[in-house]
Amino acid sequence: MMRFICDSMLGKLAKKLRMLGIDTSYQNKITEEYLIATALNENRTVLTRKTAFIISNKDVPFLFILDNNPKNQLRQTVSNFKITKEMINPFSRCISCNKELNRLEKDLAEGKVADYVLNTTDTFTTCLSCGKIYWPGTHLQNMKRLINNIFIGSDEQEAHTLD
Numbered sequence: 001m002m003r004f005i006c007d008s009m010l011g012k013l014a015k016k017l018r019m020l021g022i023d024t025s026y027q028n029k030i031t032e033e034y035l036i037a038t039a040l041n042e043n044r045t046v047l048t049r050k051t052a053f054i055i056s057n058k059d060v061p062f063l064f065i066l067d068n069n070p071k072n073q074l075r076q077t078v079s080n081f082k083i084t085k086e087m088i089n090p091f092s093r094c095i096s097c098n099k100e101l102n103r104l105e106k107d108l109a110e111g112k113v114a115d116y117v118l119n120t121t122d123t124f125t126t127c128l129s130c131g132k133i134y135w136p137g138t139h140l141q142n143m144k145r146l147i148n149n150i151f152i153g154s155d156e157q158e159a160h161t162l163d
């Protein structure tokens, strides 16, 4: 699976990619030098909306993102790299820090999430880096909708091209 690094303009895209379980590095304050160095060191493809980056690019694989809308940005990324539903693993990665999530026993979630969540949820995961706790909830529905939207959308586009 490919690994990405987003430039400072693409924070929302980075979060969406992480939601899909795709390894995506992002920091809101990052110099172009650091971006390039990280891409090279960590074997990452740069997602960028900054034209200056392309001019100064040094043999780093990149995709120039065309749109300001995060959903369209995700659509472009998925379509360009031919990412399929089978390749992704939604909710396996922390949206804040990109670390892979670990399973959290229900009794360890006690006191850390609201009581109604604890009473209605059996499966928790947590990020060992920031401590954030995740569980299937409204996010899951939104994510399923987004996934269907993005992946069905790209199929339709291909169908149109074939016409």
Ligand SMILES: [Zn+2]
Pocket: 094, 095, 096, 097, 098, 099, 127, 128, 129, 130, 131, 132
């Ligand atoms: Zn985290």
